[in-house]
Amino acid sequence: MPRDELQSGDPGRRSDYAAAFTAGLLDPDRAPPDAVSGPNGKAAVKRYAVYRNNVTVSLIDALAASFPATLRITGPDFFRAMARFHVRETPPTSPLLFEYGRDFADFIGRYEYARSMPWLADVARIERAWLDAYHAADAEPLASGALASIPAERLADTVLVPHPATRAIRSRYPAVTIFAANRSDGPVGRIEANGPEDALVTRPGLEVFVRHLPPGGAVFLDRLMAGEPLGAAAAAAFAERAEFDLSANIAGMLQAGAFIAAHQEE
Amino acid sequence: MNGLAPPSRVSKTSRFPAYPVADLAGISFKHEHLHAILGDDAKGGFFEVHAENYMGAGGPPHDALTKIRRDYPVSLHGVCMSIGGPRPLDKAHLGRFKALVDRYEPALVSEHLAWSTHDTTYYNDLLPLPYTPATVSRVADHIDEVQEVIGRPILLENPSTYVLFPESTMGETDFIRALVRRTDCGLLLDVNNVFVSATNHGYSALSYLADFPLDHVGEIHLAGHAEQEDDEGDLLLIDSHDGPVADAVWKLFDIVIGRCGPLPTLIEWDSDIPDWPVLKAEAAAAQAILDRHADSLFGKAHATG
Ligand SMILES: [Fe+2]
Numbered sequence: 001m002p003r004d005e006l007q008s009g010d011p012g013r014r015s016d017y018a019a020a021f022t023a024g025l026l027d028p029d030r031a032p033p034d035a036v037s038g039p040n041g042k043a044a045v046k047r048y049a050v051y052r053n054n055v056t057v058s059l060i061d062a063l064a065a066s067f068p069a070t071l072r073i074t075g076p077d078f079f080r081a082m083a084r085f086h087v088r089e090t091p092p093t094s095p096l097l098f099e100y101g102r103d104f105a106d107f108i109g110r111y112e113y114a115r116s117m118p119w120l121a122d123v124a125r126i127e128r129a130w131l132d133a134y135h136a137a138d139a140e141p142l143a144s145g146a147l148a149s150i151p152a153e154r155l156a157d158t159v160l161v162p163h164p165a166t167r168a169i170r171s172r173y174p175a176v177t178i179f180a181a182n183r184s185d186g187p188v189g190r191i192e193a194n195g196p197e198d199a200l201v202t203r204p205g206l207e208v209f210v211r212h213l214p215p216g217g218a219v220f221l222d223r224l225m226a227g228e229p230l231g232a233a234a235a236a237a238f239a240e241r242a243e244f245d246l247s248a249n250i251a252g253m254l255q256a257g258a259f260i261a262a263h264q265e266e
Numbered sequence: 267m268n269g270l271a272p273p274s275r276v277s278k279t280s281r282f283p284a285y286p287v288a289d290l291a292g293i294s295f296k297h298e299h300l301h302a303i304l305g306d307d308a309k310g311g312f313f314e315v316h317a318e319n320y321m322g323a324g325g326p327p328h329d330a331l332t333k334i335r336r337d338y339p340v341s342l343h344g345v346c347m348s349i350g351g352p353r354p355l356d357k358a359h360l361g362r363f364k365a366l367v368d369r370y371e372p373a374l375v376s377e378h379l380a381w382s383t384h385d386t387t388y389y390n391d392l393l394p395l396p397y398t399p400a401t402v403s404r405v406a407d408h409i410d411e412v413q414e415v416i417g418r419p420i421l422l423e424n425p426s427t428y429v430l431f432p433e434s435t436m437g438e439t440d441f442i443r444a445l446v447r448r449t450d451c452g453l454l455l456d457v458n459n460v461f462v463s464a465t466n467h468g469y470s471a472l473s474y475l476a477d478f479p480l481d482h483v484g485e486i487h488l489a490g491h492a493e494q495e496d497d498e499g500d501l502l503l504i505d506s507h508d509g510p511v512a513d514a515v516w517k518l519f520d521i522v523i524g525r526c527g528p529l530p531t532l533i534e535w536d537s538d539i540p541d542w543p544v545l546k547a548e549a550a551a552a553q554a555i556l557d558r559h560a561d562s563l564f565g566k567a568h569a570t571g
Contacts, residue, residue: 017396017431018352018384025389035396036429039467043497047428047466050494050504054391061537062390092388095346095359096321135322164323206326 024048025055026088059087062097063104067127069182070108070120082111098135101128119173126179126199126210129167133203136165141204141257147250154264156231160224161261165203168213168221172196176212183210204257211256216244221253229265280371285339287312287373289528289560291552292341293545294535300330302542304337311549312373314341314532320370321362331370341374341485341532342366346388349408349422350395351381360415367416374485374530376421376454377412379405379442396431397441406448413451421484423454426462426491426505438463439477446482453479456487457519458511458534462503466496471518480526488519488552489534507536510548520555527563528556 017035024030032048060083064071071079086107092100105128108114109121141163150158169175174193181188198218200211213221216237223233230250237244253259292312295303303313313334320327334340344363347355367375380392395401413419424442436444445451455478464471490509496502511519511533523529533548 016352017401017433018381018393021393022384022387022389032429035431035433036394037432038496038498039430039469042500044429046495046497047502050428050502051391051393055389058390092390093386095356095383095388095390096318097390098319098322134325135327136324138324138328165325203325206329 021051025052026091028052056084056087059091059100060084062092063087063101066098066101066131067104067124069127069179070124072182072188073117073120073123073178074114078113082108082114085111098131101131104128119171119175119178122169122171122173122175123179123182125169125171126175126201127183129169129199129201130208130210133165133167133201133208136163136203139163139165139260141202142254142259142262144251144254146254146262150262156229156234157265158230158262159227159265160230160259161263162225163202163204163258163260165201165208166221166225166258167199167201168218168225169199169201170196170218171198175199176210179210200253200256200258202256202258209256211252214245214249214252216241217249217252220244220249221258224259281369282335282371284371285312285373287339287341287530289556290339290530291549291556292339292530292532293549294532295331295334295340296539297327297330298539299542299545300333304333306542306546309337311553312339312341312530312532314343314374314534317342317344317363317366318346320366335370339373340370341376341530342370342372344375344377345392346382346390347377347408347412348381348383349377349412350379350393350401350405350425351383351408352401352404353384355408355411356383360412363412364416367418374421375416375418376423376485378423378425379445380425392425394425394427394429394431397434397436397438399435402436402441402444402448406445409445409449409451413449419451421452421454423456423487424459424463424478426456426459426466426503428466428502428504430467437477439474439479443479446479451482452484453482454485454487455480455483455522456489456534457522458487458489458491458515459505461512461515461518462491462505465501465503471514472521475518475522480522483522483526483529486519486522486529486531487534488515488531489536491515507534508538509535511551516551516555519552523555523559528560531556 020033020035032044037044038047060080063083086104090103105121105124108124114120174197176197176199177191177193181191198213200213202209219240220233220237223236234246290311292314295313295315320331378392382389382393460471460474464474488511489507490511492504492506494502494504531552535545
């Protein structure tokens with residue numbers, strides 16, 4: 001085919017087919033676009049529905065794969081109905097499916113049928129953080145004893161650099177216990193915990209770990225991750241929780257591989 | 267020739283062995299099979315990965331792909347470049363794709379004649395396009411851009427489709443032929459897609475293959491499909507990748523390899539994924555067909571040489 005002919009398309013019409021085709025992809029009540037048909041004048045209702053179904057089902061499947069504990073808690077029918085609402089309201093904007101679902105926990109928090117499970121959104125937040133940690137950049141964590149070489153009088157000015165996988169999630173509910181019980185394949189016994197639980201998510205090697213942060217730990221970690229030195233972060237944690245245990249928190253976070261470097265504040 | 271050999275500059279800085287892939291059957295790599303694959307003493311064939319699953323910064327996906335790539339040739343299969351879409355390509359996505367090509371030195375690189383993003387929404391499906399001179403031009407520009415950025419030709423895959431666009435003025439094989447002529451890209455011939463589209467649009471898969479530019483095919487896909495009905499109650503096939511390859515598709519594959527000689531051939535199985543031995547057996551069935559035609563070619567070469 002001659003090149004001239006190939007380039008004769010009217011640029012103004014270029015985007016018509018995609019705009020027309022996508023208009024009803026997430027809306028089951030819309031008729032198929034006029035731009036498509038079956039062969040030999042056949043109808044395209046069921047044919048177009050194949051694409052609509054592929055889009056919706058594959059995105060629900062993507063959420064199910066990213067939020068397995070949430071799925072296990074609610075059961076598949078409840079989860080898929082909830083996910084379908086979310087997919088239609090907030091479809092992905094990135095072609096990377098492991099980026100999808102950043103708004104899912106907030107959606108769960110206002111989903112009226114999930115009101116009897118007020119902790120469900122926090123479990124989903126932990127799962128989203130788990131997936132971020134899974135795909136985060138690899139880095140060698142700071143050794144557990146790394147702070148021992150820093151003179152005591154300089155510790156307060158020490159800044160810890162977080163590992164790319166490190167996340168802190170706060171919950172007013174026992175979200176870590178519920179997450180852990182539903183993330184494995186084993187039977188879920190009666191969950192006795194009822195107090196608030198904050199989560200520390202890390203990935204020092206290839207495996208993602210979710211730990212229960214002690215009181216004040218989440219504030220402390222948030223401040224450290226924001227670049228504040230140890231002294232200021234500890235003060236903020238004490239201010240929120242008088243029982244904050246500084247040395248236990250530092251030891252636990254180092255042991256979890258939450259940081260990759262320590263340096264003195266400039 | 268379809269120009270599929272990777273550029274020679276790659277070998278100078280290679281991190282991985284340059285395994286040949288030419289006459290091998292391969293399997294779509296799924297993370298749950300990693301241990302079975304690494305523990306399998308019979309190393310053979312190749313693995314194809316969906317590029318997007320390896321576009322995170324680090325973690326187990328890259329660890330797994332590095333281990334696989336050490337022992338096997340790898341085919342990098344892009345799923346959502348939207349080459350067939352009307353909008354400009356996503357430069358960030360293209361950059362991520364190039365980074366994977368550079369990092370893993372794949373034996374094969376492919377993408378789809380389809381699109382999946384429009385405006386800001388990613389639809390996660392391979393959506394169809396009208397076949398006109400204007401869309402040839404647009405799609406060819408996209409292929410040129412991808413090949414320019416990654417520094418090597420891609421294989422473009424023929425789609426499964428369920429609808430057609432009355433505005434189309436070209437058949438799919440003419441459209442694909444025009445793209446090859448303009449861009450020098452190679453082709454990934456998905457034989458299941460041919461069978462699915464032929465059934466859905468009421469044409470003969472054999473005549474499609476007779477019109478297809480087989481000289482430019484650098485890889486074959488085989489997969490399972492599912493059956494539904496269209497509005498008129500006729501059979502509508504769905505490209506579901508959730509089961510074994512259908513007998514009719516094996517038969518078409520045999521015919522294609524008889525015409526082209528052995529080609530890298532992938533078993534695509536992406537949902538309801540079976541245990542590793544089931545996939546291995548499916549690949550062995552493809553390998554047996556490739557080997558049978560390789561033997562007959564070898565025999566012919568002797569007879570004439
Ligand atoms: Fe395919």
